[in-house]
Amino acid sequence: METKNLEESLGVIWHFQEQGTKNQEKICSKLKEGVNEQIFDELLNEKLIRIENGNIVFTPEGEKIASNITRRHRLAERLLNDVLEVKQGEIDKSACEFEHILSEEVTDAICTLLGHPKFCPHGSPIPAGECCKKAKEEVESIIVSLDKLSPGEKGRVAYFTTLEHPQLHKFLSLGIIPGKIIHLHQTHPAYVIKVEETQLALEENLAKNIYVRRM
Numbered sequence: 001m002e003t004k005n006l007e008e009s010l011g012v013i014w015h016f017q018e019q020g021t022k023n024q025e026k027i028c029s030k031l032k033e034g035v036n037e038q039i040f041d042e043l044l045n046e047k048l049i050r051i052e053n054g055n056i057v058f059t060p061e062g063e064k065i066a067s068n069i070t071r072r073h074r075l076a077e078r079l080l081n082d083v084l085e086v087k088q089g090e091i092d093k094s095a096c097e098f099e100h101i102l103s104e105e106v107t108d109a110i111c112t113l114l115g116h117p118k119f120c121p122h123g124s125p126i127p128a129g130e131c132c133k134k135a136k137e138e139v140e141s142i143i144v145s146l147d148k149l150s151p152g153e154k155g156r157v158a159y160f161t162t163l164e165h166p167q168l169h170k171f172l173s174l175g176i177i178p179g180k181i182i183h184l185h186q187t188h189p190a191y192v193i194k195v196e197e198t199q200l201a202l203e204e205n206l207a208k209n210i211y212v213r214r215m
Helices: 003-018 024-034 039-045 060-083 088-098 104-113 130-134 165-173
Strands: 049-052 055-058 143-145 154-160 181-186 191-195 198-202 210-214
Touching (some): 003 024, 003 039, 024 055, 060 143, 060 154, 104 130, 154 165
Antiparallel strands (some): 049 055, 154 181, 154 210, 181 191, 191 198
């Protein structure tokens, strides 16, 4: 089995299971359509998945590979979006190529550079790596949460780490959207920022969910 097909297939299964779907028939149909007709049987033969009551379950080895390929893909998306500023329409295609060639060392280096992000640009969670577990507060990175800036610094909004709709709606209503430049004026007793010509005060829990690219 080609490594690329193996990784691609396990990544598809991982994505389905994130959505709460383990149904063999539904996933198998997607694999045959997107990869090839034999890939499902090959995954079984390689003992990367098993079937339980009509559902697909990862073996420990299969889960490890699926987690790693998903992590590489979503970190590649963050790199292309946040640092290289690639056009939206090209990000997924390029990330699909990157995910198969990034070594573990390079993947950890990208993760550290970006500040160990928790979500991809589409809001899907990025599986944590060893570097995330060992990361310390003093690590300098290009992409950091707003609360890590010092008064007088500024950054361009990259993404949000909250999936709570009320918070997202609040950011949007305040004009805090990806691409906007935030000037941080003070951090206590509240985070006082300026977005374009508007000055705003934010609570710390909101500031921690806004990630910016240092400028």
